[in-house]
Amino acid sequence: MTQTEPLLLYNTLKREKQVFVPQDPNHVTLYVCGPTVYSYAHIGNARPPVIFDLLYNLLSSRYPKVIYARNITDVDDKINAAAAEQKVSIDVISKRYTDIFHEDMAALGIGQPSIEPRATNHIPQMINMITRLITSGHAYEAEGHVLFSVESFDDYGSLSRRDVADMIAGARIEVADFKKHPGDFVLWKPSLEPQPGWDSPWGWGRPGWHLECSVMSEQHLGETIDIHGGGQDLVFPHHENEIAQSVCAHGGKIFARYWMHNGFVTFNKRKMSKSLGNTLVIHELLKHTAGEVLRYLLLSAHYRQPLDWSEQTLTRVQRTVDRVYGVIRDANEKYGPLKAAHDPSNKFMSALLDDLNTPEALAELNNEARCLANADDAETAHAAAGRLLAAGALIGLFQQDPQSWLTGDTEGLDDALIEQLIDERNTSRKERNFARADDIRDQLQAMGICLEDVADGTRWRRSSDQ
C-alpha cells in the first residue's frame, strides 16, 4: 500500500517539495557532509546524522540498494590548530574525535553509513580534479594557490540564490589580491612546515575545504548523485562551491538532483555554535540522558525548522519516552511478548513520506501507544503493538527492553536494598501499618525510585525527573 505513495522531499534547488524519483531505482545515492574531527560534537551536529539516518532507513524500505556516504573531514586548519595547541600530531586529534563521534552516534541509535570516506585518503584524486579544472579553464594558479574561477561557471549562485556581482558589494572580508574575482575560492593552498601537506604540481600544500566532497562523492557515488544533505549553513558557500567544482569537472553534468538542508538547534533562540560558545556537547549530555531521549528530541521538530533547546525540553521528552515504554511493558506483561508488524501504519508512513514530517509521525506513534494502553483483548493489543514497534523500528525508537529501560538507568542504586525496602513495605501493608509503608515509599522516592503496586506485587522504576 504505502509503496505506491510517493516520497516528497523539499529540494533547496527549487525551494519546494518534489516527488523523489531516483535516477536509478536499483542504485540510490545519498551523500551527507560529515564532521570535521577537531573536537567534541555538540547536539546540533547530531541533527543531520539523525535525520539522514532516518531518510536512509526510509529509502532502504523502498529501494533495493541505497548507498549512503557520510564523510570525515580530517584535514582542516582547525585540526591543525588543535594539534598545535595540544602538541600532538593531527592524526592523534582526528583519530580521537572520530572515535568519540562514532560512540556518540551509536548512542543516538544512528547506524553506520554505507561508506565513510576520509579526506586524507583522497589527496591524489583531489589533485586530479584540480588538474581537470585547470585544463578546462575553470581554475587558475596564483602565488602557489589554485583558485576556482566563479566567473567561469554561469550557474554559480543558483543553489543559494546569490548574484556573483552582489558578492563584491557584500564582501566583509579582505580579499586576497591574487584572486581574479573576490568570490573565487581555494582548491589548493601552500603549506608551511608544521602544517600537513602533500606534493602536488603546484608545490607542497593541502586542499581547500570544499574539494573533498566533490571528489569523494564522485569516486564513491558517481558523477551525479540523487540526494545531497547537510546543515542550512552549508548552502553557501560550501554546497555552492561543491556544485561549481563537480559540474565543471564533469562537463556540465548535474551534481546532485535533490538538495536537503536541516535547520539549526538553537539555544535561547540563537543558533548553537562553537563560536557563540553556547554548545551542548553530546558526550556530556549522554552522561545523564539516554541517547534514545536525545534522538526523540531531535526528531520532535520538523527537520527544516529550528529546534530550540532547553532543560524543560529534555525532561518533557524523557517523560514521553518513559510513558511509551511503560505502556509497552504493561502490555508485554498482560499479553505476552509483543512483536513488530511487517509495516507501520499507513498514517505513520504517510507522515514520513511527506518530507520527513517526524512530528506528525511521532504523533501517530503516540496514538498507537494510547491504542495499545486501551486494548482490552490480546488481538487488539498485538495489532497495536505491532504497528507501534514497526514504526519505532523505522524511526529508531522503542526497540529496547521496556523493563530495563524503566529500571536500567539507576547507577549508584543498590537493587538488593530496593527489594528489601519493598518487602518491608509490603509487610507493613499487610499489617495495615500504612504510615510505615508510606514512609518507605517516601524514602525510595527520595532515591529516585517510583513504586507501582500491581495485581501480583510491587514493581519499581526510576523516576522520570532528572
Place this chain on the structure above:
RNA sequence: GGCCAGGUGGCAGAGUGGUCAUGCUGCGGCCUGCAAAGCCGUCUACGCCGGUUCGAUUCCGACCCUGGCCUCCA
C-alpha cells in the same frame, strides 16, 4: 544592505479554507489503604491591519517582530 526562513493554546510542536494534531504541565474524574502508572474529561490557539470568500489560523497585500546565511560553522 542582499538573500532566506518563521511568528499556533501555559510550554513544545504539526496541520488545515468550514469536525480531532500530538506531547508536557495544570485542573476534574476513574482506579488505589494512600499512591504511582494508565485511562477519560478539561483549559476563549493560530503576530497586527486590510482584501478575496457564504466562511480564513489556513489564500493575497501591507505592517510589526524574531532568527539564519552573506566569514569557519550541522
